[in-house]
Amino acid sequence: MNNLDEHRPGVVATALTKSYGPVEAVRGIDLVIAPGETVAILGPNGAGKTTTLDMVLGLTRPDRGRVTVFGVPPASAVRSGWVGGMLQTGTPLDRLTVRELVTLMASYYPRPLSVDDVLRTAGCADLARRFTNRLSGGQVQRVRFAAALVGDPDLLVLDEPTAGIDVEGRHDFWDAMRGFAAHGKTVVFATHYLEEADAFADRVVLMARGRIVADGPATEIKARVGARTIRATLPGVDVARLGALPGVMHAERHGEAITLTCSDADLALGSLHATFSGLRDIEVRGSSLEEAFLELTAEQRSGADREQSIAMEIAR
Amino acid sequence: MINVTHLRYEVLRIFRTRLFLGLTIGLPLVLFYAVTSANMNHHVDGISFPLYFMTAMAAYGAMYAVVTPGGRTAADRACGWTRQLRITPLQARTALLSKLVAAYLLALPTLIVVGAAGASLGVRLSASAWAETCGLLLVGLAPLAVMGIVLGYLMKVEVAPLAIGGPIVLLALLGGLFGPLFHGGMMLTIVKLLPSYWLAQAGKVALGGSGWPVEAWLVVAAWTAAMAALAVVAYRRDTQRV
Numbered sequence: 251m252n253n254l255d256e257h258r259p260g261v262v263a264t265a266l267t268k269s270y271g272p273v274e275a276v277r278g279i280d281l282v283i284a285p286g287e288t289v290a291i292l293g294p295n296g297a298g299k300t301t302t303l304d305m306v307l308g309l310t311r312p313d314r315g316r317v318t319v320f321g322v323p324p325a326s327a328v329r330s331g332w333v334g335g336m337l338q339t340g341t342p343l344d345r346l347t348v349r350e351l352v353t354l355m356a357s358y359y360p361r362p363l364s365v366d367d368v369l370r371t372a373g374c375a376d377l378a379r380r381f382t383n384r385l386s387g388g389q390v391q392r393v394r395f396a397a398a399l400v401g402d403p404d405l406l407v408l409d410e411p412t413a414g415i416d417v418e419g420r421h422d423f424w425d426a427m428r429g430f431a432a433h434g435k436t437v438v439f440a441t442h443y444l445e446e447a448d449a450f451a452d453r454v455v456l457m458a459r460g461r462i463v464a465d466g467p468a469t470e471i472k473a474r475v476g477a478r479t480i481r482a483t484l485p486g487v488d489v490a491r492l493g494a495l496p497g498v499m500h501a502e503r504h505g506e507a508i509t510l511t512c513s514d515a516d517l518a519l520g521s522l523h524a525t526f527s528g529l530r531d532i533e534v535r536g537s538s539l540e541e542a543f544l545e546l547t548a549e550q551r552s553g554a555d556r557e558q559s560i561a562m563e564i565a566r
Numbered sequence: 567m568i569n570v571t572h573l574r575y576e577v578l579r580i581f582r583t584r585l586f587l588g589l590t591i592g593l594p595l596v597l598f599y600a601v602t603s604a605n606m607n608h609h610v611d612g613i614s615f616p617l618y619f620m621t622a623m624a625a626y627g628a629m630y631a632v633v634t635p636g637g638r639t640a641a642d643r644a645c646g647w648t649r650q651l652r653i654t655p656l657q658a659r660t661a662l663l664s665k666l667v668a669a670y671l672l673a674l675p676t677l678i679v680v681g682a683a684g685a686s687l688g689v690r691l692s693a694s695a696w697a698e699t700c701g702l703l704l705v706g707l708a709p710l711a712v713m714g715i716v717l718g719y720l721m722k723v724e725v726a727p728l729a730i731g732g733p734i735v736l737l738a739l740l741g742g743l744f745g746p747l748f749h750g751g752m753m754l755t756i757v758k759l760l761p762s763y764w765l766a767q768a769g770k771v772a773l774g775g776s777g778w779p780v781e782a783w784l785v786v787a788a789w790t791a792a793m794a795a796l797a798v799v800a801y802r803r804d805t806q807r808v
Binding site for chain 2: 344359
């Protein structure tokens, strides 16, 4: 770390608030990110993810509240070369080759990494001599990633780094990212892709309409919603008896097919076996992060249009 | 203070544009040969036409050259580069200073090429007169270099060619870079308030004396100061918009 006290907090945001005219983009956020943590900021469009990250980077001044990066204001952290970022909008500077662009970025930082190493890490080695306007969408993101990486920042902020990349490209991107995070760096990334947050982050901060609606490990967020569903075939059973089983919140029967919504699926399954014989075709489904996401943001949403937009994001 | 890598790529990116070379070297060179060869024996304000037009065309091309790095800021804003730079340790003042240094580096090839063209058509000056003419051109270009930065922060990238080309052609025309328009009266008094008028007069050093009257230095200084003030306003407006 560049002269950083290891015990200092990474990112600390207190009561962070920002409006654009009548639109309250961020409505009072408290967030502490420890050094070395990888945190996903997850949420639909308009949740306030980008505004939050812009305030962390010092690009946007909060209306109220404050944010510090490694104990100092964002602008000081940026000036010290502790911060690297990949902004949501932007295409790489044109009329430069990939190597030239990364070399240029390296020149701004006090202790940059080797350009060749970074190009390799980011999967851009074969693109080094290509001009930046001759790249595919996935290649552009990898090059922008290399540019954000080359200064060897302690905090890396990525605003939807895989937006517009195909599945394979996303896979490559996160492979490259993993190598960087393994070195004890702090990484904060915003994403729409729930599976990315689930697979890559230590911790997921769920945002909706300018507020944090959940914050914890991906597993904990799933647990907060908690429900698992047991489906099975069980002829001639009384629904009321099913509903009374320990761990079951709600039971339904359609012909021979039963569906149990459980607060504790393990307990419910055990008592189901103990109580009934003739149980067949058992299927236990855990709620995915998508379901957690829908559930937790449900109270924050208003109107069917928003619901539809979320459904579309998830479909992507 | 100056980041050499940043400056190098700033200049290199502009040299990689064919239009830039066309406007700053090709166009003035073609105009110089075409117009001068038809007016070899004329005189303008007491100096030979080749000398006058050499100075004018060098100034015209150099005006495009010095305005370009600043003007490019419009494109840098559009692609998100200025925001990207704001999250690197590069200081804003270093970036702006680089634009000005780049402006002058980009003007040098024009001065050299058009100067050589002048020599090829018989312009003869002493070494000190060459140096003095070039020096006055460089000083007179300062407000244009800063104007580039102003335009770069104010205009949208789609209108950049017009927003840069328009003022340059207008300044060049009124200032007499395509040949003097006014020989006295009210209009001459007015165009003497333009820095481009004094660029066109830089060849007068050949007549002896100090080249520029005090008035010229005041006009250039006033324009530079005004442009610098506008640049500060334009820069603030851009970075504080959210």
